Amino acid sequence: MQWFRVSRASMANAVQDFAATYTVRTWAFGWLGRIVAQVVFYTLVGRLIGAADQERYLLVGASVMAIVTEVMLTCASSTWERRAGTLPLLVAAPTSLLPVFAGRSVQWLVSSVATSSVSLFAIGPLFGVTWTVSRAVAAAVVLVVCAVGTYCMALALAALVLSVMELRNLVGNLATALTTAVCGAVVPVGFWPRWVQAVAVALPVTHGLRAVRALVAGPAYLAALRDSALALAVAAVWLAVADGLFRWLSERGRRDGSIEFADN
Amino acid sequence: MIENLRTALAGARFELRVLPRSPGDLMALVTAPVTTIVFLAITQHAGRHDLATYAVLGPALMALWSMALMVCGEMIDAERAGGTFEALVATPARPLPLLAGRIVVVVTVSLLSFAESWLVAALVFSIVVPVPHPGLFVAALLATVLAMAGWASIMASVFVLARSARIFQNSLSFPFYVLGGVMLPVSQLPDWLRPVTRLVFLSWSSDLLRDSLNSVGVRYAVPRIGLVLGFAVVGLLIGRVLLNAVLNRSRTAGTLAYA
Numbered sequence: 001m002q003w004f005r006v007s008r009a010s011m012a013n014a015v016q017d018f019a020a021t022y023t024v025r026t027w028a029f030g031w032l033g034r035i036v037a038q039v040v041f042y043t044l045v046g047r048l049i050g051a052a053d054q055e056r057y058l059l060v061g062a063s064v065m066a067i068v069t070e071v072m073l074t075c076a077s078s079t080w081e082r083r084a085g086t087l088p089l090l091v092a093a094p095t096s097l098l099p100v101f102a103g104r105s106v107q108w109l110v111s112s113v114a115t116s117s118v119s120l121f122a123i124g125p126l127f128g129v130t131w132t133v134s135r136a137v138a139a140a141v142v143l144v145v146c147a148v149g150t151y152c153m154a155l156a157l158a159a160l161v162l163s164v165m166e167l168r169n170l171v172g173n174l175a176t177a178l179t180t181a182v183c184g185a186v187v188p189v190g191f192w193p194r195w196v197q198a199v200a201v202a203l204p205v206t207h208g209l210r211a212v213r214a215l216v217a218g219p220a221y222l223a224a225l226r227d228s229a230l231a232l233a234v235a236a237v238w239l240a241v242a243d244g245l246f247r248w249l250s251e252r253g254r255r256d257g258s259i260e261f262a263d264n
Numbered sequence: 265m266i267e268n269l270r271t272a273l274a275g276a277r278f279e280l281r282v283l284p285r286s287p288g289d290l291m292a293l294v295t296a297p298v299t300t301i302v303f304l305a306i307t308q309h310a311g312r313h314d315l316a317t318y319a320v321l322g323p324a325l326m327a328l329w330s331m332a333l334m335v336c337g338e339m340i341d342a343e344r345a346g347g348t349f350e351a352l353v354a355t356p357a358r359p360l361p362l363l364a365g366r367i368v369v370v371v372t373v374s375l376l377s378f379a380e381s382w383l384v385a386a387l388v389f390s391i392v393v394p395v396p397h398p399g400l401f402v403a404a405l406l407a408t409v410l411a412m413a414g415w416a417s418i419m420a421s422v423f424v425l426a427r428s429a430r431i432f433q434n435s436l437s438f439p440f441y442v443l444g445g446v447m448l449p450v451s452q453l454p455d456w457l458r459p460v461t462r463l464v465f466l467s468w469s470s471d472l473l474r475d476s477l478n479s480v481g482v483r484y485a486v487p488r489i490g491l492v493l494g495f496a497v498v499g500l501l502i503g504r505v506l507l508n509a510v511l512n513r514s515r516t517a518g519t520l521a522y523a
Contacts, residue, residue, distance in 0.1 A: 034435035
């Protein structure tokens, strides 16, 4: 109950941050426009290859990757909390850091599911990715799963980045690029060597994306459910890792005095 | 003239010291190899080994644009945030050469991405991309650096002049990758979009660079390089006008330190 209360307060910060950055107009013409251009860009790579099925494959992959692109901004937005000088107070407070940071970047969850949905359900049909209402609803639910799963992973990275804040954008972008490469967004996971495939299994979006692709192909609700459950199971592991890393951050900070009010 | 050159060199020296200590500014160089792996994976998986050149050039051009957009675009604003812009303007040196010197360093450093992409292709995929027209390749690269520097000076001023434009900074990447034909040549884009692409210097640069890596003869190479250089001159001129507008407005409104 306490965790929920703390998270809710932190979510209020996230909403205010988002409102201070974007208006509806700048979000729609700026951010959404950028994501649509990103998805079209990858789809056009499929056109360059000269195969319509590649176009559709890349469109679906890029649409789901829009979630990863945005959710990985959690690495940066988590450091905003430390920059604001609140970390010592948070460490001193009688609660874990996890609910604070789990609420602090939820704006990306909502926004990313919206941009990804526009890409899949509005841009998709222009390139031959068609939907029935029931498949689209199921796919939208899977997108939420992808976002939540990636968010758990991003929280673990954010816990690491809080110690080296100058790397916040680099870590987020590198994680996005690596995920794009191996999770099945651009080529099937089987294309890669076995050790890379093992890494891909540890990414929640790998399973979520497979579920979306199953729904693109037909009414494979059971397969989508199974893959979504797998994505959530992997996400739970990441959340546990994030919790451990936040505890480590706080305990190490208490021990060596590296939790400070100043910017670093 | 000599004075301007000395100022530009001072700016370049400063940037050479700052850039290696700013890991966030070098992000494009870290992600470019991974992006190359992404594009090469796509082309190799599809059996289109003939498109390796595209997959190597694309990420490098993306890194070039991205570094100019993110690093050069924030140059003036960073000076203001750091409280040094006021002192900078008070010095007898002219700000444009100083800014130009810094921008040229950033854009030149971003060229490392071309080497990175080439090496990734060779080491990860055992694909050695030949350069059958090395002279043209180098000339096209130099013209591209100058054009990028010219247009980066516009970005640096625009993001200060129009605060709302800053919100769109993150959004100016992929639309320009499409319009600049960094992967898909603009000749393969829809007819209605092509006239717009021709207003983006990157579309001329990417076509030229791809042609220089193609074993067949390159047509109209000199005029095309001239055109990219023309974009550089236009960019620099507009950049100068905008920078003067920034200085005039800041002096008039008393916002040199921070708006």
